[in-house]
Amino acid sequence: MNFLSFNIRGIHGGAKASWIKSLRISNKISIIALQETKVESVSSACCASFWGKGNFESACAASVGLSGGLAWIWDPAVIKIETVVRNRYYLILKGFIAGDGNPINLVNIYAPQSTSAKLQLWNDISAIMDPDVGFWVLAGDFNAVRSSEERKNSSFKPVCAENFNNFIFSNGLLEYPLQGRKFTCIRDNGKKLSKLDRFLVSPDFLTNGRRLV
Template identity: 25%
Template sequence: MDSIKILCWNCRGSSNPRTTGRIRALMRELSPNIVCLVETRADEGRAKTICKKFSKAWEWAAIPANGMSGGIIIFWKHEMGLVTPLAHSRYVLHLIVSNEKPKEWILSVVYNSQHIQVQKSVWCALAGMSSLNLPWILTGDFNAILSTEEHRGGGFDHYSTKSKYFSEFISANQLFDLGYYGSPYTWCNKQNGLARRWARLDRYLANSSWISCFDSYYNKHLCRTLSDHSPMLLTARFFTSSKKKVFRFENYWFEHALCHQKVYKAWNFKTVTSPLHAFAHLTSRTRSILLDKKTFWHVC
């Protein structure tokens, strides 16, 4: 494989035939290696029924919903190598993946509660994974945001305390927000007028060990359909050679019309980590954008 594609979607129930059709369409059109579904609202029986529809091409693991609340399903392609599911609660499903590259890493799929005390317990449980010192990536619906810029409509009071604990979890575990392309919000309450709300409740986070395995990565927020959440597609490309190339900024790049805009975009988002890790992450984003012909040179 020259890249890994991870698709994540809060589908708000997975039993509807239209939703199942949407999942199939995303698998077919985007060719992900891993598909993460949260808030499936599927009990054990329904989860097995849904997963059997995909079992010819995909392996799977699931956490059943509690009534009509929660539920997580992960599908992965056979080529992902040895995959071991691990679950400690109904809020997080982990996959420990052993493959050639990265050799061993962890994917944690989260559907966090809206209740702050439960959120705190989830952050505490997740923190234990960082002690394994393995490449680690997290995705899902965290039901929390990091700053006032990540919501629109209504006041910040609803999010402020959750934001504090979420930020502390990210900082304490030296995680990076992997950013996004597309709409700045992944959730909309679909209300009309002044009652409408938007927020970035879904995202990808990763530690520096996971990020260092890849030459570039980008997360795209897809169109919101059949759910109040947008699907997200993360594409992470491996280094094309065994040795990393030295990055040097070329002065002639200033002659391209969008150079300043792309560099500004690479640096214009908040990181919640130590200054040294934040600087390394921001320069890595700049390198990826400037060296990616598809997103920079072809546009210029």
């Protein structure tokens, strides 16, 4: 079970779809999380352009104007989804892993900008999460860093980082160490760098060789 998460910054555009599709195929991705679709609804045809050949299912949460928007695309032979929970800032899939039947909960996140709004989001998600009901995988653009080392040439807010770390620790989550570049958000022609995108998982999730990219 391999995951891919990507802030698409607008789902329309053939080059983006072709690139994501090539990543999915080359890395044998079975579950895709997309942030900032910037549309109210993502059609099946649009999802197919990102997925390529083979069966898939999808779910989306609407943007507010051109702000936000979330989508999950997955292989139904890998996970069986029973419940979808939609919110402006998160999109949750609840189901089970095909084959072993273990419950799994997938949370696609695009966090708001302000520190207070992010704190409310962390509290809302914490109220939903139940570690006794299956694995948890949180993916997306959290719009927060965990330390000053995760920002370069941009403002670091200690309170925001503390709130984010408290959310991670209080829910018993682990950050999956991703490969590649240290920073995931590049702005102002490469002058401002931040690590905003990540995977957070329940400790027992990776025991069977699951991979996230």
